[in-house]
Amino acid sequence: MENRPQLVIIVGSVREGRFGPVVASWVAQQAALHGVFEVEVVDLAETDVPLALPAASPKHAGDDYPRPAGMAALTSALTNADAFVVVTPEYNHSYPASLKAAIDWHFTQWAAKPVAFVSYGGAAGGRHAVLHLENVLTELHAVTVRDGLAFPNYFTSWQDGRPLDPASVGYARTVLDQLAWWAVALRSAREAVPYPG
Template sequence: MSGKQKLAIVIGSVREGRFGPVVASWIAEQARAHGGFEIEVVDLADVEVPLALPAAPPKYAGDSYPRPDGMAPLTAALESADAFLLVTPEYNHSYPASLKAAIDWHFTQWTAKPVGFVSYGGAAGGRHAVLHLENVLTELHAVTIRDGLAFPNYFTAWQDGRPLDSEAAGYAKTLLDQLAWWAGVLSAARDATPYPS
């Protein structure tokens, strides 16, 4: 056991030609340099995430929730994570259906854990997507981190897999510092006392 908190970096877009893996690779590199996390990158394009959900919500079904076998790696990654970074584009002022489905198939895996956001898009840099995600994850009793990363006009603001903004790494460190703080505090709290449901 390394003593580090486990960070799941989730690539939310499955669209053909997506930019998400580039962003995820860069933020994973920043997280490794940060040193406070054990990192797992989860690409939703590699996971079976159906849009059709069972009748009973996962909130009430718990561990017996009937998920497809192809979703097992995602469920395991979310379950074992102490913190999350969601990498999302902005589609029509919101986030991808693939990410919503992945969230909706789970409930307790998000509870009392911190979630940070790395978004990209046009002029708003994916901020509309993040605003919607904050609402959804609050409903699941997750703790959302205020200081996320947003990359406006990513198609001209990145080169060779890296953002052109010289301050991006500093912003990433702030996000990761806050995420690590919350991950440590909430992990200790979950170990000490079960979260009330």
């Protein structure tokens, strides 16, 4: 496929000893095998994302929003993305502060673009975190896809960098199929008519 859509996989946790990079690496492998996307992994632990934001909202400032220089690569990746996969753990029934800060520093970068979620955690597999993220990203005019991947008890259900359940590959394919459809459709729509959000 020419001009393949750009998929950005975001590693949402910056906590010491985090499992997120393992999950993100596996997701990136599945996306590469899927063959539709150009894939980029963005690790928030490698980005300067302050928790304190300026008084003004990025909603109206656009490219003029005063972001730290250390956030330039993240902003560029989000701007150029046609689709996102957010990889998140569940901390206290929600998602990490690092991920919330990265979202809040941006606004137009999410609009009219599809987002899928891959979560991991204890018994719930990170599903509480995803429910919160769906609300937040819908507010920013992103389109959250229905299906996602959740990995309960990841500490016993993964080995050698991959999930032990072989059905995970099929689930990943379903998520990527949906994400690819939305990515192409929404990119065409954005190119035809500016999004009114």
